[in-house]
Amino acid sequence: MPVSDLQASLMSDLIDDPEPGQNAPEFSVTELSGAIKRMIEGEFAFVRVRGEVGRVSRPKSGHVYLDLKDDRAVLSGVIWKGVATGLRTQPQEGMEVVATGRLTTFPGQSRYQIVIEAVAPAGMGALMAMLEKRKAMLAAEGLFDRERKKPLPYLPDVIGVVTSPSGAVIRDILHRLRDRFPRKVLLWPVVVQGERCAAEVANAIRGFNALTPEGALPRPDVLIVARGGGSIEDLWGFNEEIVVRAVAESRIPLISAVGHETDLTLIDYASDQRAPTPTAAAEMAVPVRADLLAHIAGLESRRRSALARGLDQRRQRLRDVARALPRPDTVLSQQIQSLDALTLRLGAALGAGLQSKRLGFASSDAGRFGPRSLERLLERAADRLADRTRSLEQTAGRRLQTSREHLARAAAALQPGRITRMTTDARDRQRRITPGLLRAGARITTEARRQLETLDRLRQTVGYAATLKRGYAVVRGDDDKVITGRKDAAAQARLEIEFADGRFSPGTPAKRPRKATSKDDQGSLF
Numbered sequence: 001m002p003v004s005d006l007q008a009s010l011m012s013d014l015i016d017d018p019e020p021g022q023n024a025p026e027f028s029v030t031e032l033s034g035a036i037k038r039m040i041e042g043e044f045a046f047v048r049v050r051g052e053v054g055r056v057s058r059p060k061s062g063h064v065y066l067d068l069k070d071d072r073a074v075l076s077g078v079i080w081k082g083v084a085t086g087l088r089t090q091p092q093e094g095m096e097v098v099a100t101g102r103l104t105t106f107p108g109q110s111r112y113q114i115v116i117e118a119v120a121p122a123g124m125g126a127l128m129a130m131l132e133k134r135k136a137m138l139a140a141e142g143l144f145d146r147e148r149k150k151p152l153p154y155l156p157d158v159i160g161v162v163t164s165p166s167g168a169v170i171r172d173i174l175h176r177l178r179d180r181f182p183r184k185v186l187l188w189p190v191v192v193q194g195e196r197c198a199a200e201v202a203n204a205i206r207g208f209n210a211l212t213p214e215g216a217l218p219r220p221d222v223l224i225v226a227r228g229g230g231s232i233e234d235l236w237g238f239n240e241e242i243v244v245r246a247v248a249e250s251r252i253p254l255i256s257a258v259g260h261e262t263d264l265t266l267i268d269y270a271s272d273q274r275a276p277t278p279t280a281a282a283e284m285a286v287p288v289r290a291d292l293l294a295h296i297a298g299l300e301s302r303r304r305s306a307l308a309r310g311l312d313q314r315r316q317r318l319r320d321v322a323r324a325l326p327r328p329d330t331v332l333s334q335q336i337q338s339l340d341a342l343t344l345r346l347g348a349a350l351g352a353g354l355q356s357k358r359l360g361f362a363s364s365d366a367g368r369f370g371p372r373s374l375e376r377l378l379e380r381a382a383d384r385l386a387d388r389t390r391s392l393e394q395t396a397g398r399r400l401q402t403s404r405e406h407l408a409r410a411a412a413a414l415q416p417g418r419i420t421r422m423t424t425d426a427r428d429r430q431r432r433i434t435p436g437l438l439r440a441g442a443r444i445t446t447e448a449r450r451q452l453e454t455l456d457r458l459r460q461t462v463g464y465a466a467t468l469k470r471g472y473a474v475v476r477g478d479d480d481k482v483i484t485g486r487k488d489a490a491a492q493a494r495l496e497i498e499f500a501d502g503r504f505s506p507g508t509p510a511k512r513p514r515k516a517t518s519k520d521d522q523g524s525l526f
Contacts, residue, residue: 033107040112044103049075049114050122053095066091068099068114076113077101088195088236089119095130096122128232131239135266138241143248144269150253152273152284153221158184159285160220160252162204165189169226169257169278176282181289186220192227197237201225202246209251216455217462222253222285225267226278229260238265247271257281468500 027035054067054074062081067074077099079087091097101116121130138144159177163169165187177183188207190200211219225247227238237243238258247254247270256267261276268274275281460466468474475483477492489495496505 030107033105033110037105037107040103040105046100046102047114048098048100050098051075051096053091053093053097056091056093064091068097076106076111077116078113079116079119083117086195087119089121089130091119092130092133094133098122131232131266134239134241135269138244138266138270143244148248149272152253152255155181155287156183156221156285158186158218158220160186160188160208160223161226162188162190162201162208162223163226163278164192167192167228169228172279173224173226173282176279177286180283181286181292183286184218186217193230193234193237198240198243201237202240202242205243205246205250205254209249216459220252222255223250224255224257224275224278224281224285225271226257226281227259228278229263235259235263235265238267243267244270255281255284465500468498474498 049068051068051070054069055065057065059065062084064079064084066077066079068077069075079091084090089097098120099114099116100118100120101114103112103114105112142148161170161173163173170187174185177185186208188204190204191197192201205223205225208220208223211217213219225238227235235258238256244266247256247267253272255273255275256265256271257275257278257280258265258267273284275284464474474497475489476496476498477483477488478494480496483489483492483495494505496503498504
């Protein structure tokens with residue numbers, strides 16, 4: 001607007017009848033500032049400005065103050081807190097951006113500024129520059145170091161997949177797993193494009209890590225973060241810092257399969273393994289079952305062959321050693337002759353020995369068995385028996401006295417008064433202990449109920465029954481298979497639709513709503 005028109009507008013707004021004799025009207029500084037503000041906001045209510053981000057200030061209020069500049073001018077800008085928190089691209093110093101907003105003035109400092117409503121990188125070059133800067137920052141923190149990467153399990157029991165539930169990616173992964181080695185799969189559905197992508201993917205990775213190995217939903221042994229191909233803008237959610245940090249913090253080994261083989265995102269550097277495609281990620285996660293069976297069969301065949309060869313070698317060695325041994329009759333012939341000679345001499349030796357014993361008994365031992373000797377033996381035996389009897393009587397008396405003393409002490413301990421005191425003390429201890437036991441039982445019951453409620457809320461969260469309550473439905477065919485396309489639906493003779501309150505077949509009377517089973521509440525478990 002020309003200066004003359006601006007002056008005319010100001011005159012018409014601020015004065016009605018200028019005093020005669022004056023060439024220009026008089027107005028206050030506030031009036032002039034207000035007129036300029038109304039003119040600028042009216043003429044530049046919507047503008048798009050391209051420039052380089054200069055100084056960026058983020059005070060505690062949450063607002064963002066920045067400068068947009070080129071080689072000859074600088075424009076001040078402000079992004080209010082509500083807009084700044086929802087920006088997909090946060091402005092950083094040195095970025096070339098296109099800012100959309102409206103011009104206004106700040107009368108307190110006699111300057112104009114742009115109130116920014118949206119910020120977008122100015123072309124592919126700006127995006128790549130921002131990506132390289134973010135990559136360098138995260139690499140400097142060590143998030144891409146090889147020492148941080150964890151080995152993948154050889155044969156995981158449970159595989160967690162973070163991807164869209166409606167795309168072809170999850171079907172390709174499940175198909176490849178069925179072909180190679182069927183495993184349990186837990187799907188965490190997320191949005192894989194747009195402003196919600198980064199937050200949902202990061203929450204899914206942290207959610208899988210928060211599961212317990214022995215819980216209702218077992219924690220996966222390996223994670224796959226997958227998405228199909230697309231432009232750099234489509235894949236930008238996987239370049240966000242929140243996603244990269246969640247991948248680096250994951251205690252579960254993670255495979256990234258975002259885009260095609262030529263697409264690279266920042267989570268590819270932070271993940272433990274990068275797959276060129278989602279199908280390749282499934283191949284990395286599990287081995288081929290047929291190859292394992294063939295390998296095991298080969299090992300078993302080699303084991304049997306080695307065992308047979310070992311037995312043959314030992315059998316041959318035994319035969320070789322046996323040839324060097326002498327014949328049994330040759331070894332025993334000399335001993336047999338010696339035995340025969342000793343046998344012949346045995347009869348004469350026994351006769352001579354018997355005769356010698358008879359003579360010795362007659363000369364020395366016969367007198368020992370006379371009547372007088374027997375009487376002396378009986379007397380000594382009677383004396384020993386009397387001594388033993390007296391010893392036994394004394395021992396029995398001492399033991400009887402000891403038993404009586406023990407009985408007296410036991411009788412004193414069983415007096416009614418003492419038993420009554422013991423009963424009273426036991427009742428007092430019971431009364432003191434009972435409240436504590438009741439409180440402990442109540443705490444245990446409360447904690448168990450809280451854990452049960454937490455598990456129930458988790459069950460309701462991961463189940464698809466909650467999705468049905470928001471107005472969605474599941475269509476099944478004749479074999480109770482889920483129908484996901486128009487062609488599949490046309491090929492079925494009968495369709496059954498499941499709503500939140502039960503199942504319904506078109507053309508048949510409505511059935512009583514069926515309560516969701518525990519399997520329906522378990523989430524997407526393949």
